[in-house]
Amino acid sequence: MPSDLAAGNNSRYRLVTTAAGDTLLQLTGSFTLTSLDRSFPTVTKELAKLASQSDASSLHWDLTDVSQLDYAGAVMLWRIWGEQRPAHLLLRPEQERMFLRLEKSVSLPEQPRRILFLPISMLGKQLLRFLDHLTGMITLSGQIVLDLFFLMTHPGRIPAREISANLYRTGAQALGITAVVGFLIGIVLSYLTSEQLHMFGADIYIVNILGMSIIRELGPMLAAILVAGRSGSAMTAQLGVMRVTEELDALTVMGIPHSMRLVLPKIIGLGIALPLIVLWTSAIALLGGLVAAELQIGLSIHYALTALPDTVPIANLWLGLGKGMVCGMTIALIACHFGLRIKPNTESLGEGTTNSVVTSITAVILIDAIFAVAFSNIGIRIAS
Amino acid sequence: MAIIDPVIEITGLTTRFGSHIIHENIDLTVYKGEILALVGGSGSGKTTLLRQMLGLVTPAQGSVRILGARRYDCGREEQRKLRTRSGVLFQQGALFSALTVFENVALPLREMRTLCEGTIRELVMLKLGMVGVEAQHARKMPAELSGGMVKRVALARALALDPELLFLDEPTAGLDPALSEGFVDLVRSLREELALTVIMVTHDLDTLVAISDRVAVLADRRIVALGPIPEIITIDHPFITAFFGGMRGRNALRALQQH
Structure with missing residues (x-):
């Protein structure tokens, strides 16, 4: 006479002692991922406890009453059994097939150990990667120079449409954001300095400060950094997506070189567009500064504009525009370099775009520093 | 096989993209345990219909x-249950390119938040074994896999939660004949083993003939024919005659008669 010893969670199992004196564990109900749902861990724990309590060799498992069994349920039991069939097991034919499959299943191969955290190997890897990028960038710029020579002899092949499209996208469409940022920075700068100058009665020198700082430094830098974030990232992402969708490969098989059709127009386009944006940003920032000065200390804009040519030598403007051109071409070169290196997966796309923007902003500031040192005696009037 | 329970019921479905009408008043019922194939010309809205069943597009x-x-309008909990009860194989596989093969299949299992790491590992390797992906590929990234392998891993991911309902979008497109035959066998044996209901969109006549129980033919914005293949081919409709009457169609049907 069998006797019930225990009935478990929602009566998923019955523990029965048979006439022969063996313990029989009858599983009932549905053992599927959806039906177990949140009770999966508790059922697992209960069954594991039962299995460990009784002697493995005398415990009989009976699964013939289970209404539904899926692989999640089967794996749960399999793990309770210690990845092998228990000595006494009753199965229905379709369950038999599932466990046969489980027996054949192989385990995940161990991951090869990598020494990632050794600081020296990390440092070496970083250095190698940096050198790799550097050579890549030099190769790309060399290729561009070769393309330029080619275009000089074949003027018909100049990608004029692409250059014009890039000019519009990176130049015309950036006017709004650069104007807003420039105007606000001009106001802030003027607002802060005019009060200080007013204390010394040196109000009119606001023209010197605004003119020199904006035309020589702030205008070019603001424009370059904004464009690096705006257009640099777009260029990298565009090339990256073209890699992912195999468009780059399609161009190659058509015999259209990437460097000439994709990279060169971007470099030339941004090389033309950025100086123009620099001019625009400087003008708007100056306007913002002078408006603020007029409101704050009553300096007339008319006076300020007439005094500007005397206080700020024209060389500063050329310096700003020159910086703009160099920065623009560098940003485009860096963006294209990172874009072409993107591997066809989403993570690489994100990483490449981030690296591109960070590198180009760093490069912009580096270029600014080089300009500052190299042209330190140009355009600056030293009081004698 | 007792085919009674409807698994999917579509009633009065109309789809419009702008002024362009794709489907007009479609009714379709899919029963438990059957393999239903959706066929139709390019642009007839097969994939759109599939996406509507998946809840990606609202008609x-x-x-x-x-x-x-x-x-479209059941609660969050119900939506979640629905999603765990159905698996999808997208046309391009749609494997997460940033995750390894193993992690791709493990993702739906992890999302259940009830399984321990050991169980997940065992289940993933089991599913990969089911679709014939060897253990050595488990650590690879999707970009390193061949097209057939991507399909198989995607199928393993679709099967990760032991779904009752499996959606296949062009399961054999881009596979060579041997591979697609293997894939068909795989789907057929998995259907037996897991009691699956399968809805598939396909262009491949051999696949169609080999595994579908019923075929729904989409043309002229509606379902012009629905039934087993022998019934379908007797229907006189320009698309059906063109689809099954061509050389390839006749060959595939001859294979059906030999069965």
């Missing part, structure tokens, strides 16, 4: 009921 009119629940 302009009509309702879709899946496993008894309304697809």
Whole structure:
């Protein structure tokens, strides 16, 4: 006479002692991922406890009453059994097939150990990667120079449409954001300095400060950094997506070189567009500064504009525009370099775009520093 | 086989993209345990219909009921249950390119938040074994896999939660004949083993003939024919005659008669 010893969670199992004196564990109900749902861990724990309590060799498992069994349920039991069939097991034919499959299943191969955290190997890897990028960038710029020579002899092949499209996208469409940022920075700068100058009665020198700082430094830098974030990232992402969708490969098989059709127009386009944006940003920032000065200390804009040519030598403007051109071409070169290196997966796309923007902003500031040192005696009037 | 329970019920479904009408008043019922194939010319809205069943696109009119629940306006918990009860194989595989093969298949299992790491590992390797992906590929990234392998890993991911309902979008497109035959065998044996209901969109006549129980033919914005292949081919409709009457169609049907 069998006797019930225990009935478990929602009566998923019955523990029965048979006439022969063996313990029989009858599983009932549905053992599927959806039906177990949140009770999966508790059922697992209960069954594991039962299995460990009784002697493995005398415990009989009976699964013939289970209404539904899926692989999640089967794996749960399999793990309770210690990845092998228990000595006494009753199965229905379709369950038999599932466990046969489980027996054949192989385990995940161990991951090869990598020494990632050794600081020296990390440092070496970083250095190698940096050198790799550097050579890549030099190769790309060399290729561009070769393309330029080619275009000089074949003027018909100049990608004029692409250059014009890039000019519009990176130049015309950036006017709004650069104007807003420039105007606000001009106001802030003027607002802060005019009060200080007013204390010394040196109000009119606001023209010197605004003119020199904006035309020589702030205008070019603001424009370059904004464009690096705006257009640099777009260029990298565009090339990256073209890699992912195999468009780059399609161009190659058509015999259209990437460097000439994709990279060169971007470099030339941004090389033309950025100086123009620099001019625009400087003008708007100056306007913002002078408006603020007029409101704050009553300096007339008319006076300020007439005094500007005397206080700020024209060389500063050329310096700003020159910086703009160099920065623009560098940003485009860096963006294209990172874009072409993107591997066809989403993570690489994100990483490449981030690296591109960070590198180009760093490069912009580096270029600014080089300009500052190299042209330190140009355009600056030293009081004698 | 007792085919009684409807798994999917589509009633009065109309789809419009702008002024362009794709489907007009479509009714379709899919029963438990069957393999239903959706066929139709390019642009006839097969994939759109599939996406509506998946809840990715909402139709302009009509309702879709899946496993008894309304697809578009049921609660969050019900939506979650629905998603765990159905698996999808996308046309391009749609494997997460940033994750390894193993992690791709493990992702739906992890999302259940009830399984321990050991169980997940065992289940993933089991599913990969089921679709014939060897253990050595488990650590690879999707970009390193061949097209057939991507399909198989994607199928393993679709099967990760032991779904009752499997959606296949062009399961054999881009596979060579041997591979697609293997894939068909795989789907057939998995259907037996897991009691699956399968809805598939396919262009491949051999696949169609080999595994579908019923075929729904989409043309002229509606379902012009629905039934087993022998019935379908007797229907006189320009698309059906063109689809099954061509050289390839005749060959595939000859294979059906030999069975």
